[in-house]
Amino acid sequence: MIMTHEMPKLPYAHNALEPVISQQTIDYHYGKHLQTYVNNLNNLVPGTEYENKDLVTIVATAPDGAVFNNAGQVLNHTLYFLQFAPKPSQSEPTGKLAEAIKRDFGSFENFKKEFNAAAVGLFGSGWAWLSVDKNGKLHITKEANGSNPVRAGLTPLLGFDVWEHAYYLDYQNKRADHVNALWSIVDWEAVGKRMK
Secondary structure, eight states: OOOOOOOOOOSSOTTTTTTTSOHHHHHHIIIIIIHHHHHHHHHHSTTSTTTTOOHHHHHHHOOTTHHHHHHHHHHHHHHHHTTBOSSOSOSSOOHHHHHHHHHHHSSHHHHHHHHHHHHHHOOSSEEEEEEEOTTSOEEEEEEETTOOGGGGTOEEEEEEEOSGGGTHHHHTTOHHHHHHHHGGGBOHHHHHHTOO
């Protein structure tokens, strides 16, 4: 039996992240863009070496091309949509993640500044990621298009989507405003659980 990839179930209503992310953007970004990536991936993998592979394995091992692009975007968007909450219980990370941020960036504010610079400064479409390596060191990376830090052996923790479809309906060409607004809905508890 061929493994099929599915849409992640949102832990909030489509309008729950307003005004940071509008219902219209969720409807298009989650309901149309992500659904298309999932459908494409499920149509592309049958009959290939990837038909029974999980998403992370596909992204880590597939060569550039249609399978990788769609798998990357399914993984990226799954992590993205599941890292938000309408009213997060914490405005900053705690525990192991907070300690690692302080160690590797000096402070949470320094981390945010570096992360924002990566997200806003990425030319074209892509993602800014906070990831952790096998030694527990944190890294901020800029990933073009559908790429993901798993290709470099990193575990992605937090990702901001800077493709125009992620923010244009709400922020038009103001990418920095979009990036700054996202911090208020980050579910640090969910992000922290990604750190092994």
